[in-house]
Amino acid sequence: MLHEIKSLNEECGIFGILNAKDAAENAYLGMHSLQHRGQEGAGIISFDGNKVYAHKGQGLLSTVFKNQNNLDKLTGNSAIGHIRYATAGSCGLQNIQPFFFNDPRMPFAISHNGNLTNAETLRKDLSKNGAHFQADSDSELLGLLVMLDNHDKFIDRLKTSLKKLRGGFAFIIMTAKGMIGIADPHGLRPIVLGQNKDGSYILCSETCALDQIGAKYIRDLQPGEMITINNNGYTINHFTKSQGLTVCSLEYIYFARADSIIHGVSVHEARKKMGATIAQEHPVKADVVLGVPNSSLDAAIGYAQASGIPFDMGMIKNQYVARTFIEPTQDKRERGVSMKLAAVKSVVQGKDIILVDDSIVRGTTSKYIVKLLQAAGAKSIHVRIASPVIKYPCFYGVDIESKAELIGANKTVEEIRESIGADSLAYLSIPGMIKSINIDSDNQYHGLCTAYFDGKYPTKLYDYQDKYDAETKQIEQSKGVK
Ligand code: SF4
Structure with a gap:
């Protein structure tokens, strides 16, 4: 995204x-x-x-x-x-x-x-x-x-x-x-x-x-x-x-720049492999593969190469939106989406589209993008997320410290699909992600933190533990889990 x-x-x-x-x-x-x-x-x-x-x-x-x-x-x-x-x-x-x-x-x-x-x-x-x-x-x-x-x-x-x-x-x-x-x-x-x-x-x-x-x-x-x-x-x-x-897997999925190499693994190649792997895990017939610019383009290319469906630039990111310093608040982020993205009608109109994105956090951006493509005349939109469902908060330096903020912690994949308005939605599996990222050029495994997806935190949560436990209990109760 x-x-x-x-x-x-x-x-x-x-x-x-x-x-x-x-x-x-x-x-x-x-x-x-x-x-x-x-x-x-x-x-x-x-x-x-x-x-x-x-x-x-x-x-x-x-x-x-x-x-x-x-x-x-x-x-x-x-x-x-x-x-x-x-x-x-x-x-x-x-x-x-x-x-x-x-x-x-x-x-x-x-x-x-x-x-x-x-x-x-x-x-x-x-x-x-x-x-x-x-x-x-x-x-x-x-x-x-x-x-x-x-x-x-x-x-x-x-x-x-x-x-x-x-x-x-x-x-x-x-x-x-x-x-x-x-x-x-x-x-x-x-x-x-x-x-x-x-x-x-x-x-x-x-x-x-x-x-x-x-x-x-x-x-x-x-x-x-x-x-x-x-x-x-x-x-x-x-x-x-x-x-x-246990290097942060989100560095490969989203944070790092595509030309960086982290612990021997090219970020660009890892993203392409994640795209290729989800193409194998969740194939769908379509006319064109699009990626959400800029960080999802690598995964979209990987999806297109693995599926044989052509990749095209169906969305454009405005690089020149003026900005002062941006506070991390939700309404400012949402306003930012509409200023930043546009659909290319000639690519989108009348087409069955595979839209590759690197992750869904709160779901608001995905919903907006689906609407944007629909307004540009897309026939159907199949969203493929080149990472697993984010279900757990991060306490190691990412600004999501509460499950309440994560759509994946509170809704099923089908409920998320419905909420973003896509025709189909599928995520990369955790083993698929590990396989795509976790092998370096010498074919050696190195460790990854996957806590965002599976809750397996590599450290104790210390000051966050009580809040985390209380929130988990609350979510389970609201879902009716005993
Ligand atoms: S929980 Fe682990 S993988 Fe997720 S963002 Fe934090 S450090 Fe990265």
Whole structure:
């Protein structure tokens, strides 16, 4: 579905670069490739060996750095940046990262992607210990834990603090000594290491940001890893034991950019395979295959290739809709759909259509798209979702934390079909999804988080458990399940 307007929103994008001539400029360029991960705010902090420089603001990166001076003043050889989508905390300026912590022992800056499942408990403990909060997002908690820790060395303060975090997270930390990249014990949120021709090292959310600045990929961070980079190169340590890789499957389905490669799997190829697999699982006779632009086009091509039914561009996305910063509210999202999408009549009129979409969250966007195609004269519309039914909330960095918001948790597939007005509706099976994504170029399986679809959370839910249990009970009662 549409990245900017869909009910399901990406978490954040993070980027860090060390020992580069124009660190902030490179960060800015790389972060452009991560813009799809959030549009509510952006910021860069740079360091020149003596001083730190920062600029942050609300909205797209290009808006925040509209004035070239704001970028030019960020001098120094190292920089970290952040692209924000609010998964925890409000949209206010105070929550825009990177966060800077002026610890007299070792000042540091942090960029975070993900969500902590024990944030509330940590916040309570921290405030008992006298911590001062600058923001209401969970991203500053790691910094505050480090500030309050008494170990002599920064790295020990960091390790001790990281061990207290639960949930899905990737961090980039910049200090006067270098840069550190961190992946949670399950590797839920992606983070990669790369190197540019000038020898500078880069840490970032997706490989597309490495490509953007001409850097080569070195490796994905593995669960529980902490990569420390300084003038002598990089070293790999662990802050905790790996719990086995369970990278977020939604990264492949929807969040990541199609040209990125995550843990050896091309996002574009994975999406095409998901489209091909659902074509095998749920074939239907039709004249043409359409994909909802942009993130469902790859799956639609896969469906068309596997079924032999031609693919066509039956829907157009308006790339130029003006936007200020967008708050994650339902009515704004809905208004956004009508401004963003149009049907191509010559492709649609009088045709039996297979409409491939990557997911259905609340169902409102799908309903609108079906109506749009019907108004353009489609004879029949067969919706094929290139991922399984989303039935469970995510607590690791996606802004759906309640079953009540998910149409798949509350309705059967037939009820969803009826509610969106399609002639038929089918979803990819969970084994079909795993088979499509979970094999890398060496034919090796790596782990995936599939909790959105099967409720098998790789971690305990901690602060969310009681709410989750109460809600599950309520839904079961309303469905008449004893
Ligand atoms: S629950 Fe879903 S969205 Fe959240 S990390 Fe797992 S797969 Fe990704």
